Amino acid sequence: MMKAQSMGGSFTVLEGRKERAEAIRNRLLKAEAELSEREMRHHNALLEETVRQRTCELELANARLQESLKQLQATQAQLLFADRLATIGQLAAGLGHEINNPLAFIVGNLDYVQQQLIRTGGVPTPEEKQEMIEAIADARDGAERVSLIVRDLKVLSHPNDMERGPVDVVASLRSAVKVAAYELRDRASLVEELVAVPPVNGHKARLCQVFLNLLINAAHALPPGQAVRNEIRLSTRMDGPHHVAVEVSDTGCGIPPENLERIFNPFFTTKPVGVGTGLGLSVCHGIITALGGKISVRSEVGQGTTFTVSLPVYEASAEQDSSAQEELTSRAA
Structure with missing residues (x-):
C-alpha cells in the first residue's frame, strides 16, 4: 500500500514538473515573440526614418537640378543671342552700306523736290510736277528698302524664348x-x-x-x-x-x-x-x-x-x- 502511494506521488511530481517546464517554455516563446516584435518595430522605425531622410535628400537634389537646369537654359539662351549679335557684328559694315545706299537715294530725291519747290515758288509746271512725283516715289521705294532691312534685323535681334x-x-x-x-x-x-x-x-x-x-x-x-x-x-x-x-x-x-x-x-x-x-x-x-x-x-x-x-x-x-x-x-x- 505504501509503495502504491509512493508511485502515485512520483507521478504527480513528474506531472507538476512537466507543467512548469511547459509554462516556462511558453513564457520564453512569448518573450522571444515580444522581443522580435520590438526589434521589428525598431527596424521599421529606422527604415521609415531612412526613407524620410533619403526623400528629403532627393527633393533637395531635385530642387538643385531644377535650378541648374534653369541656369543652363538661361546660359544657352544668352549664348544663342550672343552668337546672333556676333554674326550681325561681323556684317555691320555691309549692313551699314546696305542701309546707307537707299538713305542717300532718299535724301537726294527729297533735296531735289525741295529745290524744285523753292525754284518754282510752289507752282511747278506739269512736267516739273511729274518729275517731283517720280522723285518722291523713288524716295518711298528707298524708304521701303530700309524698312525691310530693319525688319529683317529685328527678327535676328529678337530675344530668345521657348515658343x-x-x-x-x-x-x-x-x-x-x-x-x-x-x-x-x-x-x-x-x-x-x-x-x-x-x-x-x-x-x-x-x-x-x-x-x-x-x-x-x-x-x-x-x-x-x-x-x-x-x-x-x-x-x-x-x-x-x-x-x-x-x-x-x-x-x-x-x-x-x-x-x-x-x-x-x-x-x-x-x-x-x-x-x-x-x-x-x-x-x-x-x-x-x-x-x-x-x-x-x-x-x-x-x-x-x-x-x-x-x-x-x-x-x-x-x-x-x-x-x-x-x-x-x-x-x-
Whole structure:
C-alpha cells in the first residue's frame, strides 16, 4: 500500500514538473515573440526614418537640378543671342552700306523736290510736277528698302524664348539672304530653288540665325572678287511626308574628311584667330536638334559643300485648330 502511494506521488511530481517546464517554455516563446516584435518595430522605425531622410535628400537634389537646369537654359539662351549679335557684328559694315545706299537715294530725291519747290515758288509746271512725283516715289521705294532691312534685323535681334509655332522657311531664308547680301555679292552668284513647302515647327529668329550662319560660311568658303565663277545655291523640298529639307550649297574649297566629323563641335574652326569663334555651326546644330530636326553636311575638297537642314512639318493640335477656327469665325462675323 505504501509503495502504491509512493508511485502515485512520483507521478504527480513528474506531472507538476512537466507543467512548469511547459509554462516556462511558453513564457520564453512569448518573450522571444515580444522581443522580435520590438526589434521589428525598431527596424521599421529606422527604415521609415531612412526613407524620410533619403526623400528629403532627393527633393533637395531635385530642387538643385531644377535650378541648374534653369541656369543652363538661361546660359544657352544668352549664348544663342550672343552668337546672333556676333554674326550681325561681323556684317555691320555691309549692313551699314546696305542701309546707307537707299538713305542717300532718299535724301537726294527729297533735296531735289525741295529745290524744285523753292525754284518754282510752289507752282511747278506739269512736267516739273511729274518729275517731283517720280522723285518722291523713288524716295518711298528707298524708304521701303530700309524698312525691310530693319525688319529683317529685328527678327535676328529678337530675344530668345521657348515658343514654337509655324514658320515659313522660304521667308526665313530670304530674310537671311537680305541681311547677308553685302557679304555674298562679291563672292558668288546666288541661285534660288525655293519651292513652296508647308510651314515647319520652329522659332523664326533661331531658324533665321541658322540660315544666316550657313550663308556666311558658304560665302567665306569662296574667294572674294570671283562672283561670276562661283555660286551659292539655296533649295527647299519635302524630305518625306512629315519633314521639310533646306539645302545651302557652295562651289567653294570644300572640307577635308578629317574635319567633317568635328565641324559641329564647339569652338572648332579652321578660320584664322579673330575671324571665327567656332560656335556658329555648333549653335546651328543645337538649334536644329532642339527643334526636333537634323543637320548634316557632305563635302568634297575642291568641289564644294552642302549643308542639309531637315525640320518637322508643323502640325497644330486639336486645341489650336479649335482656337484658330473660333478666331476665323469671329472675324467673319
